[in-house]
Amino acid sequence: MRIIGVYNIKGGVGKTAAAVNLAYLSAQAGFRTLVWDLDPQGAASYYFRIKPRIKGGGRKMIKGKRDLDELIKGSDFENLDLLPADFSYRNMDLMLGDTKGPVKQLLKLMRPLSMEYDRIFLDCPPSISLVSENIFRAADALMVPTIPTTLSMRTYEQLVEFLDGHRVMDVKRMPFFSMLDRRKKMHLGMLEDLPKVFPEMLKTPIPYASDVERMGFHRAPLGSFAPNSPAGLAYAELWKELEAGLAG
Amino acid sequence: MTGHTYQYQLGDSDSIEALLTALSSQFHLGTEPKKSVRHLLFDSFDWRLFQAGMQLDEVQDKDGHHLVLRSLADDSPYETIRLEGEVPRFTWNYSAGLMRERIAGPLQMRALLPVVEIRSQVIGLNLLDREEKTVVRLQLEENRARPAGRADYQPMTHLIRLLPVRGYDKYLKQVSRFLSDKVGLLNQSQPLISLALEAIGRKPMDYSSKLDFDLQPDTPAGEVARQIHTTLLDTLEQNLPGTRADLDSEFLHDLRVAIRRTRSALTQIKGVFPDAIVEEFKERFSWIGSITGPTRDLDVYLLGFEGYRDTLPEQFQSDLDPLHAFLVSHQKIEQQAMVRKLKSPHFHKLLKDWRAFLSTQADPGSAGDHSQKPIKKVARKRIYKTFKLVLEEGLAIHPHSQPDELHELRKSCKKLRYLLEFFQSLYPKEEIKPLIKTLKSLLDNLGDYQDLEVQAYKLREFAHQMVQEGAVPADTLLAMGMLVDGLLKRQQEARLVFAERFAQFADEQHVERYNRLFATKQDAKLNGAPS
Structure with a gap:
């Protein structure tokens, strides 16, 4: 089982779209895949038409009193399941704080799923918090959607500082360009410069595309209704890079 | 079987239409395009996957070509792999993974063969x-279903699965x-393979090499002997096509076991057939034993090859490669020679004559003296006598006994084992099974002792043969020497275990069980048992 966190300190960077689309591609390739929608806004759950609600609430689950196993919902796609969001996740930091090993609690909860799933994608809420630290400690790879702007570069730097400062070394850092607008000069400039500073940057940029926005209308992953659109093809390439990174 | 809670039987196509109407009036449904699916179900000839609760399904549809290992209980998939070409026949042809892990245990050396083919028109509905x-x-x-790869499709149960x-x-x-309360559909709990076989007039598990007679104590012995021989002849014939085609090694093995059992039954069930017949067929069947022996010997080496190789230190293992090549090429030659003989008129006439003899009504005058006696009496006497022989021969063996004495004991044990297996249905299961089990464990030990020695000497023979046939690397001969050494050491170990195994057989309670089941009052007196 490999755990992939999709995370950025900033919100609105195409995080949920990446988690949902990459998970869909993973399931299509035959990996038994789970998406855990950790964001209380429940956007990933919405894309899968699944109610953002956990039976019994989030607290019991985080405390380990309910197996994740019982709370999982099947999506409309083969090999692809979802652990829905819950509004109580907004207090997840407090819930985690009450447990014995606050920074490793999410990993502990996911361990029993290792026989059932090959890949778990975590759709993470923005900001640096106990939740995000849990994700850094649990994940094998951290996908960081990054809009090619100077501000985004700064937030990625902040993340790197945090990871180094907290000695989080086991997670593979995989930033990638998100919402790329080729009409914008700054975007093109960053596309060129950023990989020089951060060689871990993945090669495939995800374009800014109305197809991605249409996911909200279709309430489905892009691959299921527009696999050959430019964004659809870009996610497919990005997924290959992710898998190569997990293997290497 | 508790599975298939959510599978129902449907009638004809009309009822499918009616069902669709009923469902859509009650539920909000989405439909998927109708698709056609071809299933080809695989198992070994002796149903090893079925016995392990599994069915192997080659699925072809517009989404591709897959091999799906399913549960028998509810058809749910355990493992799925994508197929490029044909279904690999042997577990060692599968790449490492969960599929291979699952099937390797039950299948061992047996080949996967197509059993039944299904064509389905599938309508998918989403609630x-x-x-x-x-x-x-x-x-x-x-x-619709048909026997794998041939004949016309037969109607098969239509299903709705949830x-x-x-x-x-x-x-x-x-x-x-x-579906059950309003529409009145019936639950259908059979697995896919059983439904398909039913459509073509077959049943799962319709072949087994195990002896499983259901005998009545009072049936005349002559009649029972015919029944046993007929079954053994059927087994022999069922294994012929697979033996000739060399589908896997076990067809020949089962065929040879049927021959051995036939010869043993001819000798052991005494006085039921005319002596001349017994002598004639004993000899003729012994011929089949001898023409099939060389191929089986090589099969045994090839089956055990990996095991042999693993006994050597790693740096010497590849030295055995020329031996493997030698075994493979000689197995092919022997197999071809054997097939020629198995296709000969001589062979066919033997089977035909034997069946003709078995199916003619016994003429009381020409049959043996015991043919009219109740089988239970004849069986009891034979078993008890053979048991006493085994006990006597075994007790006479001491640490310095010659190998010949152990070989003789093995032969007697085999006779006893066949007798117990032929006649087990005449006795309570819980009484007879432990006897067979103990005997089998003793026989395994005696078998090891003898076979390991035979194998060691055979390896020496191979070495000479390889030298004669051309250049053999010295390293190969040295590695084979190590194998011989290992085999002889293991043989000595087997010798040491013998005493313990025989002690189980000669154990007081165990002997008492034989006495209780097979001794007459007279025997009991001779044994000095309290009356």
């Missing part, structure tokens, strides 16, 4: 909730209640 999310999948299947979506049990229960 949707208010968010238009699929919460239950329904699959309507119009099925495929649960995780986390939405409530809806699943709703639909299943609707």
Whole structure:
């Protein structure tokens, strides 16, 4: 089982779209895949038409009193399941704080799923918090959607500082360009410069595309209704890079 | 079987239409395009996957070509792999992974063979909730079946299956209640393979090499002997095509076991057939034993090859490669020679004559003296006598006994084992099974002792043969020498275990069980048992 966190300190960077689309591609390739929608806004759950609600609430689950196993919902796609969001996740930091090993609690909860799933994608809420630290400690790879702007570069730097400062070394850092607008000069400039500073940057940029926005209308992953659109093809390439990174 | 809670039997195509109407009046459904699916179900000739609760399904449809290992209990998939070409026949042809792990245990050296083919027209329906999310999948299947790869398709049960979506049990229960209570459909609990076989007039497990007679104590011995021989002849014939085609090594093995059992039954069930017949067929069947022996010997080496190789230190293992090549090429030559003989008129006449003899009504005048006696009496006497022989021969063996004495004991044990197996249905299962088990454990030990020695000497023979046939690397001969050494050491170990195994057989309670089951009052007096 490999755990992939999709995370950025900033919100609105195409995080949920990446988690949902990459998970869909993973399931299509035959990996038994789970998406855990950790964001209380429940956007990933919405894309899968699944109610953002956990039976019994989030607290019991985080405390380990309910197996994740019982709370999982099947999506409309083969090999692809979802652990829905819950509004109580907004207090997840407090819930985690009450447990014995606050920074490793999410990993502990996911361990029993290792026989059932090959890949778990975590759709993470923005900001640096106990939740995000849990994700850094649990994940094998951290996908960081990054809009090619100077501000985004700064937030990625902040993340790197945090990871180094907290000695989080086991997670593979995989930033990638998100919402790329080729009409914008700054975007093109960053596309060129950023990989020089951060060689871990993945090669495939995800374009800014109305197809991605249409996911909200279709309430489905892009691959299921527009696999050959430019964004659809870009996610497919990005997924290959992710898998190569997990293997290497 | 508890599975298939959510599978129902459908009538003809009309009832499918009616069902669709009923379902859509009650539920919010999405439909998927109708698709045709071809299933080809595989198992070994002796149903090893079925016995292990599994069915192997080669599925071809518009989505591709897959091999799916399913549970027998509810057809649910355990493992799926994508296929490039044909279904690999042997477990060692599969790449490492969960599929191979699952099937390797039950299949061992047996080949996967196509059993039955199914053509399905599948209509997929999705039950949707208010968010238009699929919460239950329904699959309507119009099925036809035929024996693998030939003949016309036969009508087969049509099915509707409910495929649960995780986390939405409530809806699943709703639909299943609707189908059983409102529509009145019947639950269908048979696995796919059984339904398909039923359509072509077969049943699963219709072949087994195990002896499983259901004998009545009072049936005349002559009649029982014919029944046993007929079954053994059937087994022999069932294994012929697979032996000739060399589908796997076990066809020949089962064929040879049937021959050995036949010869043993001819000698052991005494006085039921005319002596001249017994002598004639004993000799003729012994011929089959001898023409099939060389191929089997090489099969045994090839089956055990990996095991042999693993006994050597790693740096010497590859030195055995020329031996493997030698075994493979000689197995081919022997197999071809054997097939020629198995196709000869001589062979066919033997089987034909034997069947003709078995199917003619016994003429009381020409049959042996015991043919009219009740089988239980004849069986009891033979078993007890052979048991006493085994006990006597075994007790005479001491640490310095010659190998010949152990070989003789092995022969007697084999006789006893066949007798117990032929006649086990005449005795309570819980009484007879432990006897067979103890005997088998003793026989395994005696078998090891003898076979390991034979194998060691045979390896020496191979070495000479390889030298004669051309250049053999010295390293190969040295590695084979190590194997010989290992085999002889193991043989000595087997010798040491013998005393313990025989002690189990000669154990007081165990002997008492034989006495209780097979001794007459007279025997008991001779044994000095309290009356």
